[in-house]
Amino acid sequence: RKEVEQDPGPFNVPEGATVAFNCTYSNSASQSFFWYRQDCRKEPKLLMSVYSSGNEDGRFTAQLNRASQYISLLIRDSKLSDSATYLCVVNVAGGYQKVTFGTGTKLQVIP
Amino acid sequence: EAEVAQSPRYKITEKSQAVAFWCDPISGHATLYWYRQILGQGPELLVQFQDESVVDDSQLPKDRFSAERLKGVDSTLKIQPAELGDSAMYLCASSRGSYNEQFFGPGTRLTVL
Numbered sequence: 001r002k003e004v005e006q007d008p009g010p011f012n013v014p015e016g017a018t019v020a021f022n023c024t025y026s027n028s029a030s031q032s033f034f035w036y037r038q039d040c041r042k043e044p045k046l047l048m049s050v051y052s053s054g055n056e057d058g059r060f061t062a063q064l065n066r067a068s069q070y071i072s073l074l075i076r077d078s079k080l081s082d083s084a085t086y087l088c089v090v091n092v093a094g095g096y097q098k099v100t101f102g103t104g105t106k107l108q109v110i111p
Numbered sequence: 112e113a114e115v116a117q118s119p120r121y122k123i124t125e126k127s128q129a130v131a132f133w134c135d136p137i138s139g140h141a142t143l144y145w146y147r148q149i150l151g152q153g154p155e156l157l158v159q160f161q162d163e164s165v166v167d168d169s170q171l172p173k174d175r176f177s178a179e180r181l182k183g184v185d186s187t188l189k190i191q192p193a194e195l196g197d198s199a200m201y202l203c204a205s206s207r208g209s210y211n212e213q214f215f216g217p218g219t220r221l222t223v224l
Contacts, residue, residue: 006153031210032210034212034213041200041220042217042218043202043215043216043217043218044154044202044215045215046212046213046214049212087153087154089213091209091210097209097210098167099144099156099159099209099213100156101146101153101154101155101156102153103152103153104152104153
């Protein structure tokens with residue numbers, strides 16, 4: 001089983017729709033979690049950290065479910081500019097944090 | 112706003128040649144990462160530094176790749192000799208500490224002919 005798994009998509013959604021992605025992780029010692037956005041042929045950019053209590057930033061909501069070992073990203077009122085690949089990142093505790101990226105979920109918002 | 116700097120942005124080389132990439136992290140960031148990303152896949156960690164020390168290079172092909180961060184600031188990743196399969200985007204990222212969010216440079220796109 002992969003350490004971090006994401007559905008590659010693509011998720012094709014109309015403008016204004018709500019879309020959600022999940023990211024599952026295998027190591028229960030995982031401690032910190034992030035969502036990144038990556039546009040085609042560009043570097044990943046931090047979208048948001050994921051906190052245990054869940055967190056929201058405008059149209060974006062991130063949640064963590066430790067019992068089922070997944071994180072989620074919800075995008076409300078999708079915009080054309082939200083079209084990108086969304087990468088989850090999981091850090092596992094240790095002497096240093098071991099970082100693992102998911103393969104990404106591609107989102108295409110359609111007019 | 113502070114940024115991670117990388118150079119060159121693009122590199123075309125022939126197989127068996129040597130290539131080197133440079134990264135200057137955000138000032139004060141102790142942790143520096145080098146990743147390789149193949150189109151359609153997520154970034155794969157090659158090496159992670161904490162200050163000048165390597166803390167993870169388990170995925171670094173050590174027969175041909177080397178990385179250093181001599182003064183705990185900027186870093187160089189070298190490939191010698193380059194192979195066709197090394198064609199990819201090489202990304203550098205930095206963070207205040209290994210628990211913190213990472214910030215990425217624009218990457219170096221390597222093409223090996």
